[in-house]
Every structure is written in C-alpha cells, then in structure tokens.
Amino acid sequence: MLNIGDFARHGRVSVRMLRHYDAIGLLRPAHVDPASGYRFYQAGQLARLNRIIALKDLGFTLEQVSGILDGGVSSEQLRGMLRLRRAELEASIAADAVRLAGVEVRLRTIEDEGTMPNNDVVIKHLPAVRLAVLTASAAGFEPESITPVIRPLYESLGERLGEAGIEPTGMPIAYYERAEDDTVIVHAGLPVSVEPSDRYDFAVVDLPATEAATIVHRGSMAECLPSYQALATWVDAHGYTSVGPAREFYLDCPDDESKWATELQEPVTGG
Amino acid sequence: MLNIGDFARHGRVSVRMLRHYDAIGLLRPAHVDPASGYRFYQAGQLARLNRIIALKDLGFTLEQVSGILDGGVSSEQLRGMLRLRRAELEASIAADAVRLAGVEVRLRTIEDEGTMPNNDVVIKHLPAVRLAVLTASAAGFEPESITPVIRPLYESLGERLGEAGIEPTGMPIAYYERAEDDTVIVHAGLPVSVEPSDRYDFAVVDLPATEAATIVHRGSMAECLPSYQALATWVDAHGYTSVGPAREFYLDCPDDESKWATELQEPVTGG
DNA sequence: TTGCTCCTCACGTCACGTGAGGTGGC
DNA sequence: TTGCTCCTCACGTCACGTGAGGTGGC
Numbered sequence: 001m002l003n004i005g006d007f008a009r010h011g012r013v014s015v016r017m018l019r020h021y022d023a024i025g026l027l028r029p030a031h032v033d034p035a036s037g038y039r040f041y042q043a044g045q046l047a048r049l050n051r052i053i054a055l056k057d058l059g060f061t062l063e064q065v066s067g068i069l070d071g072g073v074s075s076e077q078l079r080g081m082l083r084l085r086r087a088e089l090e091a092s093i094a095a096d097a098v099r100l101a102g103v104e105v106r107l108r109t110i111e112d113e114g115t116m117p118n119n120d121v122v123i124k125h126l127p128a129v130r131l132a133v134l135t136a137s138a139a140g141f142e143p144e145s146i147t148p149v150i151r152p153l154y155e156s157l158g159e160r161l162g163e164a165g166i167e168p169t170g171m172p173i174a175y176y177e178r179a180e181d182d183t184v185i186v187h188a189g190l191p192v193s194v195e196p197s198d199r200y201d202f203a204v205v206d207l208p209a210t211e212a213a214t215i216v217h218r219g220s221m222a223e224c225l226p227s228y229q230a231l232a233t234w235v236d237a238h239g240y241t242s243v244g245p246a247r248e249f250y251l252d253c254p255d256d257e258s259k260w261a262t263e264l265q266e267p268v269t270g271g
Numbered sequence: 272m273l274n275i276g277d278f279a280r281h282g283r284v285s286v287r288m289l290r291h292y293d294a295i296g297l298l299r300p301a302h303v304d305p306a307s308g309y310r311f312y313q314a315g316q317l318a319r320l321n322r323i324i325a326l327k328d329l330g331f332t333l334e335q336v337s338g339i340l341d342g343g344v345s346s347e348q349l350r351g352m353l354r355l356r357r358a359e360l361e362a363s364i365a366a367d368a369v370r371l372a373g374v375e376v377r378l379r380t381i382e383d384e385g386t387m388p389n390n391d392v393v394i395k396h397l398p399a400v401r402l403a404v405l406t407a408s409a410a411g412f413e414p415e416s417i418t419p420v421i422r423p424l425y426e427s428l429g430e431r432l433g434e435a436g437i438e439p440t441g442m443p444i445a446y447y448e449r450a451e452d453d454t455v456i457v458h459a460g461l462p463v464s465v466e467p468s469d470r471y472d473f474a475v476v477d478l479p480a481t482e483a484a485t486i487v488h489r490g491s492m493a494e495c496l497p498s499y500q501a502l503a504t505w506v507d508a509h510g511y512t513s514v515g516p517a518r519e520f521y522l523d524c525p526d527d528e529s530k531w532a533t534e535l536q537e538p539v540t541g542g
Numbered sequence: 543t544t545g546c547t548c549c550t551c552a553c554g555t556c557a558c559g560t561g562a563g564g565t566g567g568c
Numbered sequence: 569t570t571g572c573t574c575c576t577c578a579c580g581t582c583a584c585g586t587g588a589g590g591t592g593g594c
Contacts, residue, residue: 061557
C-alpha cells in the first residue's frame with residue numbers, strides 16, 4: 001500500500017490529479033483511512049492510472065476515459081470514438097495550420113514594412129439577400145467614374161420603391177461587374193421582401209449566400225481605393241480566390257460623406 | 272447608431288460576445304442609454320470588431336488582442352508575440368500529430384484484433400538513481416533462466432547491505448544486458464544513498480535519467496513475457512527506439528508472487 | 543396586450559493549480 | 569517541537585453559452 005504522495009511519484013502525476021480522479025470516481029484509492037481520510041493505493045493500481053494517462057494523452061475527456069475503462073463502451077463504440085477523435089484531431093491540425101499561415105503572413109508583412117499590417121480583413125458568411133436593383137454602366141472602377149453613376153441610380157430607385165409602396169428592409173448594397181469592353185456595370189440595390197413582378201420598373205435580384213473577405217472602409221467613397229487594395233492583398237496572401245462580383249454594403253451614410261462607413265465584400269473560396 | 276442586436280448581426284458575432292467585450296473593456300459601445308442601459312454602436316466600430324475577430328482567429332487571447340489594438344505593444348513586441356505564437360502553433364500541431372498517430376495505431380490494432388489493445392503503455396521520465404548492485408549471468412531472457420539467478424542475488428545483496436549498515440531508500444530495480452555470447456547479464460539493484468567505496472562487497476552504480484516506455488505487469492514474473500511483448504510492440508508501433516538496457520521496477524512484492532506488481536521499463540528515444 | 547429586444551446577475555464549462563487553514567505521525 | 573505529509577474547502581482559469589427573472593418600446 002502506497003500513500004498518495006508515493007503513488008503520485010510512481011505514476012508521474014500530481015497529487016491533485018489523484019484527488020480529482022477520486023472525486024469524479026475515475027480512480028478510487030484501494031483504501032481510505034476512516035479516521036484521517038488518508039488515501040492509500042495498491043501498486044497494481046498503477047496499471048489503471050497508466051491506462052487513464054494513455055487515453056487522456058490521446059485527447060479523450062476524462063468522462064470518455066471513464067466510459068472506455070469501465071466497460072460502458074463496446075468495441076464497436078470504441079472504434080466510433082477513435083474515428084471521431086481522428087476527425088477532430090485532423091480538423092484541429094488543419095485549423096492550427098490556417099492560424100499558422102495567418103501568423104506567417106503577418107510576420108512577413110511586418111518585417112517587410114516595419115508596421116502593423118491591415119488587420120481589418122475578416123472572412124464572413126454572407127446570407128442570401130433579395131434586392132430591388134437598378135443598373136447602369138460606368139467608364140471604370142475609379143471612384144470618379146462610379147460616383148456620378150451610382151448617385152442618380154439610388155435616387156431613382158428610392159423614388160420608384162416609394163411609388164410602388166415598398167419599404168427597403170435594410171441598408172443599401174451595391175455590386176459591380178466588369179463588362180467585356182472593360183467598362184463597369186454598376187448595380188444599385190436595396191433589400192426588399194417582395195416577389196419579382198413585371199409591374200415594377202426595377203429588377204428584383206437574389207444575391208446568393210457566399211463566404212466573403214470583408215473590410216470596413218471609413219470615410220468618403222472617393223477614398224476607397226486603399227481599402228480595396230488592402231482587401232485584395234489580403235485575399236491573395238491568404239490563398240483565397242475571388243468568386244463573383246464585389247459588393248459594397250453601406251452601413252452608415254450620414255450627410256457628411258467623410259463619416260460614411262461601408263463594408264467592402266469580396267466573395268471568395270478556398271483559403 | 273445600431274442597437275446591440277443589429278451590430279452583432281453585421282459583425283457576425285453573438286450579442287453575448289459584445290457584452291463580454293464591453294465588460295472587459297475591449298470594445299465599448301459608442302453610447303449607452305443611462306436610463307435603460309441599452310448599448311448603441313456606430314457602424315464604424317465594425318472596423319475595430321473585425322480587428323478583434325481577426326487577431327482572435329490567430330489564436331491570441333483577448334488580453335493580448337487588447338494590448339495589440341490599444342497600442343500598448345510596440346512593433347518590436349508585436350514581432351515577438353507573432354514569433355511566440357508561431358512556435359506555439361507549431362508545437363500544438365506537432366502534439367496533435369502525435370495524438371493522431373496514437374489514435375491511428377489503436378484503430379489499426381482494434382480493427383486487426385477486434386479488441387481493445389494494450390493501453391497500459393505510458394511514456395515517463397525516469398530520474399537518475401544510485402543503486403547497490405550485484406551481477407551474475409543467466410542463460411537467456413526467459414523467466415526460467417532469470418528467476419534462479421536473480422533470487423539468490425537479491426538475498427545476498429540484502430545481507431551485504433545489512434552487514435554494511437545501509438538501508439535501501441526504495442524498491443528494488445533490476446536491469447539486464449545481453450552479452451556477446453547471447454547470454455544475459457543480470458543486475459540486481461537496490462537504491463541507496465552512499466558514496467562508492469572499495470570497502471563494499473557490491474557495486475555502486477548510477478543509472479542515468481531517461482525517457483522510458485513503461486507497462487505495469489501484474490502477477491508472477493514467470494508470466495512476464497506477454498507484458499514485455501506488448502511493450503515492445505507498442506514501442507515499435509509508435510516509432511520509438513530502444514536505448515540502453517531494460518529495467519524492472521518491483522513495486523509490490525508480497526509473499527504470494529501471483530500478486531506482484533512490477534513496472535517494466537524500456538528506455539527509449541524519438542517517437 | 544402580446545412579442546420582441548434589451549438588461550443584469552450568475553452558474554456552468556474542463557481539468558486541474560494554487561492557496562487557505564488545519565491535522566496527524568515521526 | 570519542528571517538518572513533512574496529508575486533509576477539505578473553495579477560488580481561479582478562458583471566453584463565452586445558457587438560463588432566470590425582469591423591463592422598455594412598438
């Protein structure tokens with residue numbers, strides 16, 4: 001019979017762990033002195049302790065270890081648990097690898113530039129939205145070309161929705177496509193919850209759900225290029241691929257345009 | 272101004288997270304209604320929220336995120352944190368890979384044999400020990416050859432220690448070496464804390480500290496072969512390499528030998 | 543008035559580490 | 569008697585999830 005200290009030393013575990021295993025019924029001492037409460041273990045109990053440690057090292061919770069050791073788990077169930085554990089470990093390794101890649105990117109950027117890189121890019125899941133849309137063409141993607149096109153689109157769209165008695169259900173979303181002749185097709189959209197109909201003098205479009213790399217641009221849209229570039233750089237550096245047209249989500253549009261907040265959204269896949 | 276629900280939806284986080292970030296001072300609402308306690312956020316605060324999420328996704332704690340965002344961290348310190356994080360992630364991936372390999376081994380074993388494999392093997396660090404040792408030769412490693420040699424060795428060793436007035440400081444440890452002619456050199460040891468001396472009629476040997484794969488054998492040493500085989504199988508399957516002579520650590524040796532408990536220790540490296 | 547959203551506690555999570563405060567045996 | 573080991577609470581860890589119980593605005 002060994003006291004708890006000796007048993008812990010032989011088993012290379014802490015005394016506290018043994019008390020914990022006693023408390024949860026995972027490893028009860030062979031004998032407890034009724035007067036002092038002292039725990040005593042048999043050397044042979046090291047075998048069970050070792051089984052516990054071995055299963056714990058595989059990443060099972062103590063509750064699972066308990067089930068496995070006390071026969072509450074059939075051979076078939078054990079196979080299932082091991083397969084699940086394998087899947088979890090593979091997922092965990094993959095997630096850590098993604099984190100590691102992100103850290104590498106930041107380290108390289110900071111060592112190139114000596115400054116904190118653009119941290120504001122986040123991958124988000126964008127749900128599908130139904131939009132009322134008006135479309136027009138612009139000469140290029142520079143703000144000087146876009147602004148004079150999109151402004152009147154939104155004014156007109158607002159009026160037409162009003163005439164049709166429809167209330168937008170959220171903030172404006174614009175999206176852009178490149179035409180063959182390198183001009184840009186500008187879509188000005190407002191979320192609505194109506195069925196498409198010939199009677200409307202605007203289109204009703206369902207934007208699909210997607211993963212997107214996003215960045216919040218603060219300030220006038222005239223100065224949005226650096227934010228777009230930061231977004232594009234990040235997407236490239238993290239191994240994502242752009243899919244589908246970029247979107248602009250107008251979060252906050254007070255009269256003073258220098259105080260606007262816009263989320264730039266680049267639908268992506270991979271990573 | 273957005274209420275907490277809308278802000279959470281835009282940021283793809285839970286309301287509870289925003290309250291938590293408020294509580295720890297990481298992201299305070301732009302405005303709090305004094306009467307109701309309602310939190311209100313500006314759309315532009317999404318930029319900070321995204322920074323928080325991005326750094327959190329790299330695996331930084333919220334406290335570290337707070338330090339990084341609030342400028343309490345210089346560019347140099349940030350580099351250091353990123354390097355540390357990289358090392359942590361690499362270690363985490365390596366540890367998970369070891370666990371995964373262990374799970375794979377178990378899965379393969381259980382699918383070959385349809386039964387729970389030998390779980391009792393555990394890697395431990397064995398500290399260095401000083402032993403009083405008597406040595407003899409045995410014909411082979413089978414228990415029939417070892418037992419008649421080691422018994423008298425321990426009897427004699429006990430007597431000689433008694434004559435020298437030395438008390439063993441722990442349980443017996445035996446170790447074995449293979450001679451060139453394939454016979455086995457048997458060392459019977461008892462832990463002591465004395466300096467080596469010519470006056471003793473036994474050797475004083477320092478066994479080095481080592482990592483070892485260990486298994487607890489319960490029962491007579493006449494039946495130790497299956498345990499040794501399980502140990503050897505495990506060492507092989509997990510990619511460890513044996514280094515140095517195997518040891519036997521006698522944990523509990525009552526008169527009834529069928530109740531003995533012995534830890535078989537195989538010094539290893541790698542894994 | 544019914545729903546909906548918001549609020550503030552406060553417990554639970556997981557496997558112990560770490561005191562605090564006290565006792566028994568050498 | 570001093571050390572050493574043992575004991576039982578009980579809080580702390582980390583980032584929230586999840587009720588409980590209650591309130592304000594449409």
